Amino acid sequence: xxxxxxxxxVSLSTGKEMDISTRAVCAALEIxxxxxxxxxxxxxxxxxxxxxATGLAARNMAQTELPIMTPCSICYSNLRSAVRRLEDLEVRxxxxxxxxxxYSGAAVRHALDVILESLEKKDERIVLPLRExxxxxxxxxxxxxxxxxxxxxxxxxxxxxxxxxxxxxVELRHKTACCGGPIFMPREDAADDIAFAILAEAKxxxxxxxxxxxxxxxxxxxxKQRALEQKKGQKIGIPVLYVTQLVGIALGLxxxxxxxxxxSVSPMAVVERAYEKxxxx
Amino acid sequence: MSAxxxxxxxxxxxxxxxxxxxxxxxxxxxxxxxxxxxxxxxxNPSIRKLVKLCLEGRKKEALHNETLWLCTSCLLxxxxxxxxxxxxxVVSALKDIAEREGVRGRDASYxxxxxxxxxxxxxxAELPLTAEFLLVYPQAAVQSMQMxxxxxxxxxxxxxxERIEGRDEVKRIVExxxx
Numbered sequence: 376x377x378x379x380x381x382x383x384x385v386s387l388s389t390g391k392e393m394d395i396s397t398r399a400v401c402a403a404l405e406i407x408x409x410x411x412x413x414x415x416x417x418x419x420x421x422x423x424x425x426x427x428a429t430g431l432a433a434r435n436m437a438q439t440e441l442p443i444m445t446p447c448s449i450c451y452s453n454l455r456s457a458v459r460r461l462e463d464l465e466v467r468x469x470x471x472x473x474x475x476x477x478y479s480g481a482a483v484r485h486a487l488d489v490i491l492e493s494l495e496k497k498d499e500r501i502v503l504p505l506r507e508x509x510x511x512x513x514x515x516x517x518x519x520x521x522x523x524x525x526x527x528x529x530x531x532x533x534x535x536x537x538x539x540x541x542x543x544x545v546e547l548r549h550k551t552a553c554c555g556g557p558i559f560m561p562r563e564d565a566a567d568d569i570a571f572a573i574l575a576e577a578k579x580x581x582x583x584x585x586x587x588x589x590x591x592x593x594x595x596x597x598x599k600q601r602a603l604e605q606k607k608g609q610k611i612g613i614p615v616l617y618v619t620q621l622v623g624i625a626l627g628l629x630x631x632x633x634x635x636x637x638x639s640v641s642p643m644a645v646v647e648r649a650y651e652k653x654x655x656x
Numbered sequence: 657m658s659a660x661x662x663x664x665x666x667x668x669x670x671x672x673x674x675x676x677x678x679x680x681x682x683x684x685x686x687x688x689x690x691x692x693x694x695x696x697x698x699x700n701p702s703i704r705k706l707v708k709l710c711l712e713g714r715k716k717e718a719l720h721n722e723t724l725w726l727c728t729s730c731l732l733x734x735x736x737x738x739x740x741x742x743x744x745x746v747v748s749a750l751k752d753i754a755e756r757e758g759v760r761g762r763d764a765s766y767x768x769x770x771x772x773x774x775x776x777x778x779x780x781a782e783l784p785l786t787a788e789f790l791l792v793y794p795q796a797a798v799q800s801m802q803m804x805x806x807x808x809x810x811x812x813x814x815x816x817x818e819r820i821e822g823r824d825e826v827k828r829i830v831e832x833x834x835x
Contacts, residue, residue, distance in 0.1 A: 387814045388812055389812050418771075421767045422770075422774075427771075427829060430833040434829060470833065516732065520734070551732075552694060555728060560786070561789075565698055599803065602803070
């Protein structure tokens with residue numbers, strides 16, 4: 376399978392391990408990725424004018440004939456929203472008038488969906504089954520919104536993937552709640568409260584790992600975790616893995632291939648436990 | 657209210673409807689949007705009330721409030737609205753109008769710098785974005801430093817500014833598609 380790959384801006388900075396692990400897992404699963412040429416920012420959640428946001432997405436989508444895969448839920452949501460708006464021929468005409476390569480339709484997929492589809496049940500490439508690992512499936516908001524192939528409020532695909540890796544999903548009441556990320560710079564306190572509620576629930580539920588599909592969720596729950604612990608006076612200490620990192624671990628890929636040393640809360644103890652458990656069996 | 661002000665207000669209402677969609681007029685004020693919002697407890701007016709203010713053409717109250725800047729764009733209001741209204745799009749429309757009319761503040765600045773960087777480079781790099789923002793809102797320095805140190809220690813801050821080949825095209829998208 377060959378797909379166009381849209382890494383998104385964070386892949387070059389705060390989400391480097393998302394990009395590294397996405398490439399590594401796709402290589403291991405023989406999913407061929409061709410990076411979208413000269414891609415631009417999707418606007419994230421900061422472009423108020425819908426027509427501009429649509430234009431930014433359309434320029435990216437016009438760079439390829441292949442289906443486009445992104446590991447970032449924000450990019451994914453923006454591309455999907457644009458595909459919808461561009462069904463309106465008037466909008467399409469206006470946008471195309473500005474574009475050099477013209478938009479003529481696109482298929483957009485999230486890495487999570489592509490990977491789940493590529494993994495068989497009892498897939499023999501899963502060399503390290505994550506037995507008994509308690510994984511809190513945290514979707515965040517934009518993977519499933521606007522409404523598309525997954526339920527926007529009660530999706531189950533991450534739990535499904537977790538089970539396929541033989542881990543034990545921990546269902547969170549907050550699983551599709553917002554992480555607060557989009558307003559964390561100008562509205563720190565509001566964002567912190569929201570993010571901490573998710574961490575506290577995962578802790579309470581006995582999660583060993585939280586799995587995410589969005590670099591902003593990851594930033595709020597992982598990079599900010601220590602600061603949040605200090606602010607709220609409660610120890611959390613739960614590693615937060617990108618779904619591609621979790622899958623990569625089960626596929627037997629090493630820490631460097633998955634960028635595990637880039638996570639703020641180290642997942643190494645959890646990974647070692649999984650290896651020890653397998654050695655005993 | 658003078659006839660001139662009233663006329664202006666209806667102009668404002670039509671502009672919001674144009675940007676956020678005419679279905680907004682079918683709002684029944686049920687409050688599902690407010691009940692779904694992760695920052696509702698901090699909002700005044702509530703998101704439900706904000707829709708009402710727009711429909712009543714109460715421009716000043718609709719544009720000058722904290723509510724617009726507390727929206728996290730999570731879209732829960734939008735997937736739940738029983739009338740198919742997109743309250744988040746209403747917020748975006750109001751931000752767009754506020755920006756055009758020169759409303760300033762820390763939140764508006766963040767969005768402005770974000771768009772400016774897309775316009776000139778085609779991509780976003782956190783470091784210059786944060787630096788620019790800190791100049792107008794130094795209160796965010798503590799958080800930014802803490803976060804910055806964490807990310808630098810993990811090699812996750814992009815040092816160089818990414819500039820794409822097609823930045824002129826991106827500039828046109830930002831300038832010409834905004835109407």
